[in-house]
Amino acid sequence: MHAQSLHFQLSALVKSERKITHEILLCIQQIDQTKAYVELGYPSLFDYLVKEQKYSEGAAQRRISAARLIKELPEIEKKVQEGNLNLTQLSKLASATNQDQKATGKKVSTEQKRELLEQMENKTGFETEQLLNQNFECNLKPKKEITPRKQAYELHLKLTPEQYEKLKKARSLLSHVVHDGGFAEIIEVLCDKLIQKKEGKALRKPTAGVAVEPVDNDQEPLAEDKSTAAPAVKLTENNQGPRNELGATAAAAAKTSGRRTAIPISLQRLIYQRAQACCEYVSATGHRCRSRYQTQVDHIVPLAKGGGNEPENLRILCRTHNLSEARRWGLEWP
Numbered sequence: 001m002h003a004q005s006l007h008f009q010l011s012a013l014v015k016s017e018r019k020i021t022h023e024i025l026l027c028i029q030q031i032d033q034t035k036a037y038v039e040l041g042y043p044s045l046f047d048y049l050v051k052e053q054k055y056s057e058g059a060a061q062r063r064i065s066a067a068r069l070i071k072e073l074p075e076i077e078k079k080v081q082e083g084n085l086n087l088t089q090l091s092k093l094a095s096a097t098n099q100d101q102k103a104t105g106k107k108v109s110t111e112q113k114r115e116l117l118e119q120m121e122n123k124t125g126f127e128t129e130q131l132l133n134q135n136f137e138c139n140l141k142p143k144k145e146i147t148p149r150k151q152a153y154e155l156h157l158k159l160t161p162e163q164y165e166k167l168k169k170a171r172s173l174l175s176h177v178v179h180d181g182g183f184a185e186i187i188e189v190l191c192d193k194l195i196q197k198k199e200g201k202a203l204r205k206p207t208a209g210v211a212v213e214p215v216d217n218d219q220e221p222l223a224e225d226k227s228t229a230a231p232a233v234k235l236t237e238n239n240q241g242p243r244n245e246l247g248a249t250a251a252a253a254a255k256t257s258g259r260r261t262a263i264p265i266s267l268q269r270l271i272y273q274r275a276q277a278c279c280e281y282v283s284a285t286g287h288r289c290r291s292r293y294q295t296q297v298d299h300i301v302p303l304a305k306g307g308g309n310e311p312e313n314l315r316i317l318c319r320t321h322n323l324s325e326a327r328r329w330g331l332e333w334p
Contacts, residue, residue, distance in 0.1 A: 014083075022081050028067040035324075041283030043291035043320040052287075062087040065094035069117075072110055076117055084121045089128050093117065100136040172277065172292035179294075263309050268297050275316035281325075294319035302329055 028045070031037055037048035049060035066087045070077055079085045093116060097108040116135060120128050159167065171178070171186045178185045272295075279289035298317040301307030317325065 018081050018083060021087070022077060025063060025067045025070055025080075028063055029071050032064070032067060033071075038320055038324045039283060040285070041281055041287035041289045043279065043289055043293060043318045047291065062091040065091040069094060069113070073114055073117065075114075079117075079121065085117060088125055089117075089120050089123070092125075092128055092132060093120070096132040096136045103137065169277075169292075172295070175292070175294045261309065263297055263314070267309070267311065267314070271297055271311065271314045272316060274311075278316065279318035279321055280315045281317055281321040289318060289321060291318040291320070296322050298322050298325065302326075302331060304331060305329060 028049070031048070032045050037045050040048060040052070042048040042052065045064055046057075046060055049055045049063065050057055053060075055063065066080065069090050070080070076085060076090075080087075080090075093113065097113065101107055116131070119131055123131065167183060167186065170190060171183065174186055174189055178189055277292060277295060279291040279295060281289040283289075295316050295318055298315050299307045299309075300313050300315055307313050
């Protein structure tokens with residue numbers, strides 16, 4: 001009788017868990033649709049779920065994938081609640097369709113997703129991966145049958161903490177060029193820059209997902225809203241950065257009074273130093289974004305509203321919060 005009692009208790013809890021999970025997915029849908037995470041100080045829904053709600057990276061991604069699929073196919077809500085489909089399966093389907101779209105350039109239709117989900121019902125993770133491999137060339141191989149991809153090399157490196165931090169910083173600084181790439185794409189871009197610098201020519205075609213960026217060792221000062229590398233500096237106690245340098249540079253920066261002029265590269269670097277190369281957006285609750293992805297120099301009061309290039313009117317924002325601020329000021333964005 002004790003076993004039966006535990007069984008009924010657990011069954012009731014599992015049913016309640018699925019109901020709560022369904023409600024969580026619907027809430028995530030709303031946050032995703034309204035971009036409420038931006039106002040809360042996060043550059044992405046993923047960041048918000050990991051840093052604010054304390055989900056693991058995998059758990060956050062599974063819930064995002066599931067919430068978006070349920071929005072596209074509302075009829076699967078009941079199947080998720082009943083346990084016929086689970087979050088891992090929905091996440092695997094999302095990953096497979098994304099990889100297929102990148103490889104073929106064609107979007108997977110809603111009807112095709114619906115048919116696959118029907119076939120995935122009550123299947124194990126292993127069986128789900130087999131099914132997806134039969135329909136897509138996405139390399140979602142079951143763990144027991146993992147094979148290396150064709151024409152690819154698997155490289156294992158041991159990095160010191162300092163080397164790893166440098167690689168992460170390079171990825172942040174190149175996020176305008178390599179939008180969603182991993183370390184392999186970052187290394188490729190850095191190698192290309194060195195080769196082009198030494199030999200004066202590029203040796204590759206752009207990798208998918210990597211934007212073309214001209215390499216010029218004598219670049220002009222960057223225009224507004226472009227990322228610029230800056231060496232790390234120690235901030236002052238009031239977190240205002242190198243005031244003396246900012247003051248000297250500010251004297252050289254003419255007021256624009258609504259005219260769009262390039263921000264001197266020396267001033268951009270100092271603004272990055274002051275912000276520690278992180279997004280400076282702060283939410284109403286006091287949370288600072290601190291994203292390093294696609295950071296841009298932003299005018300607190302836009303040029304179109306009478307702002308200028310003075311240091312006190314400049315800050316660093318990630319692309320997400322830069323767009324959000326532009327909308328708040330009622331400015332059109334290309």
